[in-house]
Amino acid sequence: MTSSADAADDRxxxxxxxxEPEIEVMLRVARTMTASDADAEDLVQESLLRAYKGLxxxxxxxxxxxxxxxxxxxxxxxxxxxxxxxxxxxxxxxESRPAFGAAERPSxxxxxxxxxxxxxxxxxxxxxxxxxxxxxxxxDVHDLSYAEAAAVLDVPVGTVMxxxxxxxxxxxxxxxxxxxxxxxxx
Amino acid sequence: xxxxxxxxxxCHWSARxxxxxxxxxxxxxLTPGEVARLEAHLAVCERCGxxxxxHRALHRALSLWSGRPYVDPAAVDRVRTFLDELTDGRAx
Ligand SMILES: [Zn+2]
Numbered sequence: 227m228t229s230s231a232d233a234a235d236d237r238x239x240x241x242x243x244x245x246e247p248e249i250e251v252m253l254r255v256a257r258t259m260t261a262s263d264a265d266a267e268d269l270v271q272e273s274l275l276r277a278y279k280g281l282x283x284x285x286x287x288x289x290x291x292x293x294x295x296x297x298x299x300x301x302x303x304x305x306x307x308x309x310x311x312x313x314x315x316x317x318x319x320x321e322s323r324p325a326f327g328a329a330e331r332p333s334x335x336x337x338x339x340x341x342x343x344x345x346x347x348x349x350x351x352x353x354x355x356x357x358x359x360x361x362x363x364x365x366d367v368h369d370l371s372y373a374e375a376a377a378v379l380d381v382p383v384g385t386v387m388x389x390x391x392x393x394x395x396x397x398x399x400x401x402x403x404x405x406x407x408x409x410x411x412x
Numbered sequence: 413x414x415x416x417x418x419x420x421x422x423c424h425w426s427a428r429x430x431x432x433x434x435x436x437x438x439x440x441x442l443t444p445g446e447v448a449r450l451e452a453h454l455a456v457c458e459r460c461g462x463x464x465x466x467h468r469a470l471h472r473a474l475s476l477w478s479g480r481p482y483v484d485p486a487a488v489d490r491v492r493t494f495l496d497e498l499t500d501g502r503a504x
Binding site (some may be wrong): 351 | 430431432435436437439462465467469470471473474475476477478479480481483484488490491492494495496498
C-alpha cells in the first residue's frame with residue numbers, strides 16, 4: 227500500500243468515526259424536511275457525499291452541527307428554492323406508536339403518553355406558528371442543542387431561543403396545569 | 413420597595429432565565445450565581461415554581477410523544493453501509 231492510500235484510509239476512518247454516531251439524528255431531522263422516508267434517506271446520503279468531499283474544510287469541532295448545516299444546504303439545493311419553513315404538516319401525521327427507540331427515551335417504565343394527552347399535544351403542536359413549531363421540534367423532540375437547531379434553521383442562536391421559548395409557553399398554556407401535572411409526568 | 417414589588421421583579425428576572433436554566437445548553441449557560449438566585453426564588457415563589465414543573469412535564473411529554481419521527485433501524489443500517497462504501501472505495 228502506498229502512503230497516499232494510507233492517507234486516504236485514515237481520512238475515511240476519521241470521517242466514519244465522525245459520522246456514524248450522527249446517522250440516526252440526521253435521518254430524523256431529514257425526515258422533518260422531506261415528504262417521505264425514502265426522500266430523507268436520499269437526502270442523508272447526498273449530504274454525506276458532500277460532507278466527505280468537504281472534510282478538509284471542517285475544523286473538527288461540533289460534528290453534528292456541521293453535518294446538519296450540510297443537510298440543510300443539501301436540501302435547499304436539491305429543491306432549488308429554499309423551503310420557507312421546516313417541519314411541515316406531513317411530519318405531524320400520526321406515525322406508529324413509538325414501540326421502538328425506547329433506549330433514547332427518558333424512562334423505560336413510562337414509554338407511552340396517556341393517549342388523551344398525546345392527542346392534545348398533536349393538536350397543540352399543529353396549531354403553533356410554523357417557525358415556533360420547528361424550533362420546538364428540533365430542540366424538544368429531536369434533542370438538538372440551540373446551536374444545532376440554529377444550524378438546521380439557518381438563524382442565530384438567539385432566534386432559536388426566543389422561538390423555542392414562545393412555543394413552549396404557548397403549549398404550556400394550551401395544555402394547562404391540570405393536564406401537565408397529571409399522569410406522573412413531572 | 414415593598415416585598416410584593418420585589419417579588420414581582422424577581423419573577424420577571426426569573427422568567428427570562430427559566431428556559432436556559434432547564435436546557436442548560438452550552439450556548440447559553442447561566443452563571444452559578446444566577447442558578448443559585450433562580451433556585452432560591454423557585455423554592456418560594458408560588459407562580460414560578462409550578463411553572464417550572466409544568467415546563468419539565470411538557471418537555472417530558474414531548475420526548476414521549478407519538479409525533480416524534482420514527483427512524484427505521486434498517487434505514488440506519490443502509491446509511492452505514494453507504495458510509496462504508498463511500499470511505500472504503502478510495503483506500504483499496
Ligand atoms: Zn416568581
